Amino acid sequence: xxxxxxxxxxxxxxxxxxxxxxxxxxxxxxxxxxxxxxxxxxxxxxxxxxxxxxxxxxxxxxxxxxxxxxxxxxxxxxxxxxxxxxxxxxxxxxxxxxxxxxxxxxxxxxxxxxxxxxxxxxxxxxxxxxxxxxxxxxxxxxxxxxxxxxxxxxxxxxxxxxxxxxxxxxxxxxxxxxxxxxxxxxxxxxxxxxxxxxxxxxxxxxxxxxxxxxxxxxxxxxxxxxxxxxxxxxxxxxxxxxxxxxxxxxx
Amino acid sequence: xxxxxxxxxxxxxxxxxxxxxxxxxxxxxxxxxxxxxxxxxxxxxxxxxxxxxxxxxxxxxxxxxxxxxxxxxxxxxxxxxxxxxxxxxxxxxxxxxxxxxxxxxxxxxxxxxxxxxxxxxxxxxxxxxxxxxxxxxxxxxxxxxxxxxxxxxxxxxxxxxxxxxxxxxxxxxxxxxxxxxxxxxxxxxxxxxxxxxxxxxxxxxxxxxxxxxxxxxxxxxxxxxxxxxxxxxxxxxxxxxxxxxxxxxxxxxxxxxxxxxxxxxxxxxxxxxxxxxxxxxxxxxxxxxxxxxxxxxxxxxxxxxxxxxxxxxxxxxxxxxxxxxxxxxxxxxxxxxxxxxxxxxxxxxxxxxxxxxxxxxxxxxxxxxxxxxxxxxxxxxxxxxxxxxxxxxxxxxxxxxxxxxxxxxxxxxxxxxxxxxxxxxxxxxxxxxxxxxxxxxxxxxxxxxxxxxxxxxxxxxxxxxxxx
Numbered sequence: 001x002x003x004x005x006x007x008x009x010x011x012x013x014x015x016x017x018x019x020x021x022x023x024x025x026x027x028x029x030x031x032x033x034x035x036x037x038x039x040x041x042x043x044x045x046x047x048x049x050x051x052x053x054x055x056x057x058x059x060x061x062x063x064x065x066x067x068x069x070x071x072x073x074x075x076x077x078x079x080x081x082x083x084x085x086x087x088x089x090x091x092x093x094x095x096x097x098x099x100x101x102x103x104x105x106x107x108x109x110x111x112x113x114x115x116x117x118x119x120x121x122x123x124x125x126x127x128x129x130x131x132x133x134x135x136x137x138x139x140x141x142x143x144x145x146x147x148x149x150x151x152x153x154x155x156x157x158x159x160x161x162x163x164x165x166x167x168x169x170x171x172x173x174x175x176x177x178x179x180x181x182x183x184x185x186x187x188x189x190x191x192x193x194x195x196x197x198x199x200x201x202x203x204x205x206x207x208x209x210x211x212x213x214x215x216x217x218x219x220x221x222x223x224x225x226x227x228x229x230x231x232x233x234x235x236x237x238x239x240x241x242x243x244x245x246x247x248x249x250x251x
Numbered sequence: 252x253x254x255x256x257x258x259x260x261x262x263x264x265x266x267x268x269x270x271x272x273x274x275x276x277x278x279x280x281x282x283x284x285x286x287x288x289x290x291x292x293x294x295x296x297x298x299x300x301x302x303x304x305x306x307x308x309x310x311x312x313x314x315x316x317x318x319x320x321x322x323x324x325x326x327x328x329x330x331x332x333x334x335x336x337x338x339x340x341x342x343x344x345x346x347x348x349x350x351x352x353x354x355x356x357x358x359x360x361x362x363x364x365x366x367x368x369x370x371x372x373x374x375x376x377x378x379x380x381x382x383x384x385x386x387x388x389x390x391x392x393x394x395x396x397x398x399x400x401x402x403x404x405x406x407x408x409x410x411x412x413x414x415x416x417x418x419x420x421x422x423x424x425x426x427x428x429x430x431x432x433x434x435x436x437x438x439x440x441x442x443x444x445x446x447x448x449x450x451x452x453x454x455x456x457x458x459x460x461x462x463x464x465x466x467x468x469x470x471x472x473x474x475x476x477x478x479x480x481x482x483x484x485x486x487x488x489x490x491x492x493x494x495x496x497x498x499x500x501x502x503x504x505x506x507x508x509x510x511x512x513x514x515x516x517x518x519x520x521x522x523x524x525x526x527x528x529x530x531x532x533x534x535x536x537x538x539x540x541x542x543x544x545x546x547x548x549x550x551x552x553x554x555x556x557x558x559x560x561x562x563x564x565x566x567x568x569x570x571x572x573x574x575x576x577x578x579x580x581x582x583x584x585x586x587x588x589x590x591x592x593x594x595x596x597x598x599x600x601x602x603x604x605x606x607x608x609x610x611x612x613x614x615x616x617x618x619x620x621x622x623x624x625x626x627x628x629x630x631x632x633x634x635x636x637x638x639x640x641x642x643x644x645x646x647x648x649x650x651x652x653x654x655x656x657x658x659x660x661x662x663x664x665x666x667x668x669x670x671x672x673x674x675x676x677x678x679x680x681x682x683x684x685x686x687x688x689x690x691x692x693x694x695x696x697x698x699x700x701x702x703x704x705x706x707x708x709x710x711x712x713x714x715x716x717x718x719x
Contacts, residue, residue, distance in 0.1 A: 104620020
């Protein structure tokens with residue numbers, strides 16, 4: 001059992017570079033899934049740059065390839081063709097363990113289904129990414145409490161996910177994604193499982209957090225409410241980038 | 252590591268019923284292994300005690316006796332045996348380890364009972380010994396089996412004529428009545444149409460009459476046997492033995508032939524007026540674990556003094572002990588293997604179901620940055636925890652059951668023994684057994700988790716996240 005499997009050394013040199021490179025650079029990226037004997041193309045040669053410190057949205061209908069694109073950016077899937085650079089790091093250059101370390105340090109995830117660890121409390125779920133990168137105990141406690149406070153869940157910190165509402169769970173997921181101050185936060189349909197009022201509150205919360213932390217947010221969504229908050233919009237259809245335009249809140 | 256342990260422990264409690272069933276299988280396996288192991292340990296200890304009390308830890312023979320001498324013990328006598336005993340007793344290495352060092356004389360011959368009108372004879376296997384040394388040897392109980400014998404006042408260092416016989420031999424020679432042996436039938440009366448006791452040879456009767464003529468009178472009311480043997484020179488010789496009692500010998504062949512007598516009487520029969528020798532010098536030690544050390548030292552002493560002697564331990568002299576140990580050892584290994592397989596399958600089943608149910612969670616923690624090795628460690632740790640907790644509960648059950656059995660006052664007759672002894676299950680006194688079983692089952696549970704854990708670690712992050 002290798003301790004580093006669970007805790008990436010905090011002192012390890014950052015593999016990500018800051019600007020002038022974009023947060024994400026994709027060049028001619030294609031992804032094809034094989035279902036039985038049939039090849040199903042999910043992405044068909046996408047090239048795009050996603051800038052740092054923005055609220056970027058990948059939009060499109062169901063099955064258009066949004067989630068696949070986010071998976072590639074999140075380094076949890078590999079393209080069939082093309083190159084993916086995240087924070088200046090060519091993803092193809094990293095083996096599985098180094099990819100895991102890279103994700104642990106640089107990328108936060110917010111999933112549609114919240115995906116909290118059910119046996120851990122809200123506090124422990126938020127603390128989890130810090131434990132992975134070996135953050136000292138005192139620092140872990142400070143940042144975890146700070147993030148729980150930021151998402152308004154301090155009173156519910158000891159509750160397990162099954163004792164929280166959908167909105168509360170998603171706020172825990174947001175705190176978990178942000179607690180390690182990652183370079184990029186990827187959110188795949190973060191409001192899809194929430195009612196509109198809760199969804200609006202979550203969007204407002206993420207926007208507020210992003211404005212304060214200047215974290216790069218990349219969303220996959222077809223929620224118009226969420227799209228209205230975008231700085232950058234990348235529209236995808238049938239695995240192809242069909243439009244890139246600034247959002248309403250763009251400077 | 253703390254996070255890993257916390258998550259593993261909570262995941263076990265999360266599926267409490269499933270974990271309980273699997274843990275119960277481990278606990279049952281552990282308890283069975285420890286209880287049977289404790290029982291086997293007690294058998295081993297009992298057998299060792301019986302043998303060490305009877306033949307000591309080590310026996311010194313003249314070279315060749317062990318392989319060829321049992322048919323003619325007189326021909327393999329140890330010359331000047333008191334000198335050898337002194338060498339052993341005074342050795343600085345051996346002396347503190349020694350409880351008894353005593354000479355013995357093995358002999359064979361014919362025993363006849365001609366008292367009270369009876370006329371019966373039977374070949375015998377005899378041993379001449381020092382009664383006080385025999386008493387001290389029969390008090391050895393390093394393993395605390397409770398099989399300690401009180402001093403046997405039927406034999407005495409000061410009375411060379413007394414001896415005891417096997418119950419079987421007493422029955423054959425018609426001594427059941429005179430010795431008041433319970434459950435011992437009298438020999439059939441001649442002419443009653445039943446089997447007759449073997450009639451003695453006439454020359455033996457004549458010799459016996461010679462021996463019991465005035466001057467060889469009975470010393471008390473106890474029955475007497477006339478023992479006929481051949482001296483080293485081949486001449487016939489007869490001595491009278493006052494039978495002070497009978498003692499069952501456990502093994503029928505021995506019981507039907509056994510006579511224990513004073514060493515001096517045995518030497519008188521075997522050596523007559525010639526130099527008195529012994530066939531063996533028996534050593535009993537405080538602790539069995541010192542046998543190799545003392546054995547090596549004895550060989551060194553004999554080599555230094557150019558003595559043509561060999562050393563055998565009680566295992567050499569008691570193949571039955573070795574066979575029983577091997578048999579129970581094999582049974583223990585077989586039962587342990589069966590328990591191990593049951594635990595293996597129970598844990599594999601549980602961990603496989605855990606992996607299936609937590610596929611999405613695996614995808615989540617992998618996305619957060621946990622390496623494949625971390626996922627593998629997570630599930631292996633869970634398997635190990637189930638094994639450790641189950642084995643710990645099993646150990647507690649085994650200790651409780653063993654304590655109940657040991658306090659129930661049960662008795663049994665162990666193999667090779669003749670009298671009932673306390674029935675014990677040695678679990679509390681066998682820390683190696685408990686720790687070994689605990690460790691083996693925990694390792695088995697860990698190994699069982701390895702397969703599902705590898706499967707979990709190999710999952711594609713994307714596929715795992717899609718899993719519902």
